[in-house]
Amino acid sequence: xxxxxxxxxxxxxxxxxxxxxxxxxxxxxxxxxxxxxxxxxxxxxxxxxxxxxxxxxxxxxxxxxxxxxxxxxxxxxxxxxxxxxxxxxxxxxxxxxxxxxxxxxxxxxxxxxxxxxxxxxxxxxxxxxxxxxxxxxxxxxxxxxxxxxxxxxxxxxxxxxxxxxxxxxxxxxxxxxxxxxxxxx
Numbered sequence: 001x002x003x004x005x006x007x008x009x010x011x012x013x014x015x016x017x018x019x020x021x022x023x024x025x026x027x028x029x030x031x032x033x034x035x036x037x038x039x040x041x042x043x044x045x046x047x048x049x050x051x052x053x054x055x056x057x058x059x060x061x062x063x064x065x066x067x068x069x070x071x072x073x074x075x076x077x078x079x080x081x082x083x084x085x086x087x088x089x090x091x092x093x094x095x096x097x098x099x100x101x102x103x104x105x106x107x108x109x110x111x112x113x114x115x116x117x118x119x120x121x122x123x124x125x126x127x128x129x130x131x132x133x134x135x136x137x138x139x140x141x142x143x144x145x146x147x148x149x150x151x152x153x154x155x156x157x158x159x160x161x162x163x164x165x166x167x168x169x170x171x172x173x174x175x176x177x178x179x180x181x182x183x184x185x
Contacts, residue, residue: 030096031072031074032074034074036075036076037068037069037072037074037075037097038077038079038096039077039078039079039095039097040079040081040094040097040098040099041099042061042080042082042083042086042100042101042171043080044082044172045101045171046059048101049061049099049100049101057078061099061100061101062078065078065099082149082150082169083148083149083150083169083170084150084169087112090112098112103151103152127175127178127185129178132184134184134185137160138161140157140161140162140163141161142162142163142164143163144183144184145163145164145166146177146183147168148168151167154167166182
């Protein structure tokens with residue numbers, strides 16, 4: 001069941017907002033009473049969320065979270081999330097909101113509330129090794145692609161094009177695996 005969220009018109013758009021508490025709970029009131037907004041943000045996807053040399057998570061998404069916390073008059077706590085745990089964390093109450101790049105899918109809206117309008121949109125692309133000579137998706141049938149755990153496109157690429165997706169946490173590990181020859185793209 002969704003947690004209700006009385007959103008302020010002045011808030012910037014969010015991706016996901018609270019999930020599994022009783023339907024009459026007010027997420028914003030809970031945050032204000034606690035005095036802290038706990039935001040789940042990816043720490044491996046420049047420029048959206050990434051770690052600076054000191055290890056602090058910085059980028060567009062932490063900036064959005066800081067702005068929301070400021071507008072609510074509360075402190076901000078950032079929790080690093082990855083694609084495979086961000087929805088789980090909001091549903092478990094470990095975080096109040098997810099501000100982390102992700103695609104909006106109907107099945108995700110069954111367990112979490114997505115706020116419109118969204119601030120980011122993406123598509124599926126494949127980075128190929130320079131030696132690769134593929135010119136169409138169909139040529140990837142039976143080939144291994146490195147992907148991000150929890151990404152919606154993993155199943156779509158496998159079902160639609162017959163590629164095999166080897167999934168990794170974060171955005172840097174799939175690129176490293178590609179460079180190490182673990183996949184063709």
